[in-house]
């Protein structure tokens with residue numbers, strides 16, 4: 001195998017954030033402060049951490065963050081009212097509803113209530129459709145992060161067999177569409193897939209988005225494959241068994257320090273773009 005690359009998400013995220021600095025300044029010269037509103041429902045500790053990380057990242061770049069924390073017992077209607085108020089608030093350029101919401105809430109309806117112009121997190125059905133048809137402005141942030149890493153490191157995807165493990169609406173499905181739009185041959189695997197290890201063994205590019213710690217094992221991986229681990233399991237453990245996979249891969253994202261930091265930088269990038277589109 002030629003030289004192996006550990007794909008450094010912190011470095012990619014820094015490059016993205018650095019490229020946004022002058023754009024935020026230019027907006028401020030026009031008296032526009034980009035603003036991201038985040039909504040967190042309930043008290044899931046990991047979600048609290050992620051929302052805090054997003055708020056801090058906004059602050060460091062001069063983006064205003066409006067953090068709304070609703071109680072666990074919030075109803076779907078109450079959440080929709082909050083989203084509608086943010087849709088109507090001219091000072092807000094992006095709205096992020098942290099996933100997952102408590103089980104009694106209709107999350108899909110809540111996501112789809114976010115106006116398309118402010119869907120900087122790429123969670124609406126319309127946003128997904130735009131991504132699938134390759135003209136969306138704001139693809140879902142983790143898939144956007146994966147593509148950013150692929151672009152940054154010039155990893156080849158055209159004509160390659162990409163195996164995506166997971167089919168969630170904000171990760172597996174959109175990243176599959178984005179890889180397809182880059183002319184990869186895409187196989188989407190999920191919990192009912194038979195012979196999963198044999199399918200993964202055929203992959204030139206593996207995207208792990210299954211939500212199970214250390215799910216992908218080294219003996220499933222073809223020599224020289226590119227591995228992008230989008231897992232964010234408790235204890236900062238990815239979906240890939242890094243130690244057994246690193247010896248096989250030509251390029252691999254670690255967890256922490258891989259896809260996660262780039263995800264947040266993509267959210268900032270989309271928020272700045274949304275503000276620019278209104279200026």
Ligand SMILES: Nc1nc2c(c(=O)[nH]1)N[C@@H](CN(C=O)c1ccc(C(=O)N[C@@H](CCC(=O)O)C(=O)O)cc1)CN2
Pocket residue numbers: 049050051096097098099100121123141142170232236255256257258259260261262263264
């Ligand atoms: N509405 C959304 N909800 C969720 C999304 C999303 O994109 N939109 N993604 C995930 C979690 N997530 C952001 O919300 C997220 C998870 C992890 C990281 C990250 O940078 N992790 C670090 C390690 C964490 C740490 O330092 O404490 C890393 O991998 O290096 C960013 C974003 C679920 N919900």
